[in-house]
Amino acid sequence: MSGHMPRQKTVLVTGYAVHQEVLAIAYASSITDKVISFAFYNGGKSIDCVSGLHVIATARRPEVLAELAELGMSTVALDVTDAESIRKCHEEVAKLNGGKLDILVNNAGRTHTHPALDISLPDVRATFETNVFAIMAMVQAFIDQLIAAKGLIINISSLSSITPYLFGSVYCASKAAVCAYSRTLRLELAPFGVRVMVSMTGTVKSNTASQGHRILPENSLYQKVKHIFEWRLVFSQNSNTMGTETFAKKLVADSLRSESPGWLRSLFGRPDWFWYGGMARAAWFGHSFGEWVVDAVCWNKFRMPEIMKLIGEDPAQKKRK
Numbered sequence: 290m291s292g293h294m295p296r297q298k299t300v301l302v303t304g305y306a307v308h309q310e311v312l313a314i315a316y317a318s319s320i321t322d323k324v325i326s327f328a329f330y331n332g333g334k335s336i337d338c339v340s341g342l343h344v345i346a347t348a349r350r351p352e353v354l355a356e357l358a359e360l361g362m363s364t365v366a367l368d369v370t371d372a373e374s375i376r377k378c379h380e381e382v383a384k385l386n387g388g389k390l391d392i393l394v395n396n397a398g399r400t401h402t403h404p405a406l407d408i409s410l411p412d413v414r415a416t417f418e419t420n421v422f423a424i425m426a427m428v429q430a431f432i433d434q435l436i437a438a439k440g441l442i443i444n445i446s447s448l449s450s451i452t453p454y455l456f457g458s459v460y461c462a463s464k465a466a467v468c469a470y471s472r473t474l475r476l477e478l479a480p481f482g483v484r485v486m487v488s489m490t491g492t493v494k495s496n497t498a499s500q501g502h503r504i505l506p507e508n509s510l511y512q513k514v515k516h517i518f519e520w521r522l523v524f525s526q527n528s529n530t531m532g533t534e535t536f537a538k539k540l541v542a543d544s545l546r547s548e549s550p551g552w553l554r555s556l557f558g559r560p561d562w563f564w565y566g567g568m569a570r571a572a573w574f575g576h577s578f579g580e581w582v583v584d585a586v587c588w589n590k591f592r593m594p595e596i597m598k599l600i601g602e603d604p605a606q607k608k609r610k
């Protein structure tokens with residue numbers, strides 16, 4: 290483990306994934322979490338000339354931790370869905386940072402692409418455990434260190450929280466919960482000087498599409514559009530997808546910007562809402578206009594005319610009736 294230097298700001302990021310470059314290419318995936326870490330690492334070096342940032346990398350798999358340690362990072366084991374693991378992590382981190390945590394990045398996440406009619410509730414609960422309840426638990430566990438540093442919490446949400454991602458109802462609901470939770474948390478933590486930033490993440494290259502490949506059940510009402518379901522499983526990796534490094538660098542740079550008061554914050558300082566990644570600008574624009582714009586765009590984006598033809602009421606036929 291690398292040591293903590295005086296006055297060095299600490300960043301704790303949940304959910305690292307490190308892969309051999311060759312493997313990463315083979316899986317058509319990438320190394321988002323590692324890049325986030327490096328961006329904080331390098332970003333810190335160039336922005337904070339005094340000492341740089343001290344990145345504490347966490348992951349649940351020992352082989353990932355070993356690789357990160359080899360790169361010279363502080364590492365701590367953490368399964369964000371396990372209360373005991375969070376408690377131990379908090380203890381370990383306090384030894385590394387002297388009880389002050391400047392930035393907590395709640396990045397660990399679980400994708401969930403399945404038609405709402407085909408979901409299994411234990412599976413849904415597992416997604417909410419990782420995407421929602423784990424964030425709540427991490428905030429409660431680390432709030433002492435965050436208050437001590439007057440720190441910043443970055444919760445990684447998604448454009449899916451404000452757009453109807455076809456076959457993504459569970460994921461959308463979990464990420465919308467992150468937004469709603471964070472918005473209120475921001476008010477409640479303001480008296481203690483702790484800030485809350487939400488990343489409205491667009492499509493970014495990562496390993497997400499290779500996480501637990503889902504299968505459409507034989508008796509699914511969507512069997513006729515199985516090809517669209519398959520297309521949807523890898524949508525985030527094929528739709529204006531932004532490079533991980535580009536995304537990570539911007540997230541890091543914006544999170545380290547100075548604090549501006551009120552609405553000026555979004556223009557000049559660290560934004561409360563960080564809209565970035567593939568399609569983020571368009572989603573922000575549509576969202577600002579009204580939900581009907583987003584719904585109308587998504588109808589075509591998610592191939593609903595084709596789905597209606599194959600399993601629904603074709604508008605052309607409806608007209609003829």
Ligand SMILES: NC(=O)c1ccc[n+]([C@@H]2O[C@H](COP(=O)([O-])OP(=O)(O)OC[C@H]3O[C@@H](n4cnc5c(N)ncnc54)[C@H](OP(=O)(O)O)[C@@H]3O)[C@@H](O)[C@H]2O)c1
Pocket residue numbers: 303304305306321322348349350367368369370395396397398399400419445446447448490491492493494495496497498500525526
């Ligand atoms: N990529 C996109 O287009 C996109 C878009 C919007 C939002 N996001 C969000 O961005 C975040 C990062 O995802 P990603 O796209 O980089 O996917 P990813 O490559 O699959 O990374 C997800 C990471 O979360 C970790 N994780 C999952 N469950 C965990 C647990 N219980 N404890 C600790 N770590 C856990 C995974 O670790 P293991 O390797 O051990 O499973 C993995 O390192 C997620 O919150 C995701 O929802 C991504």
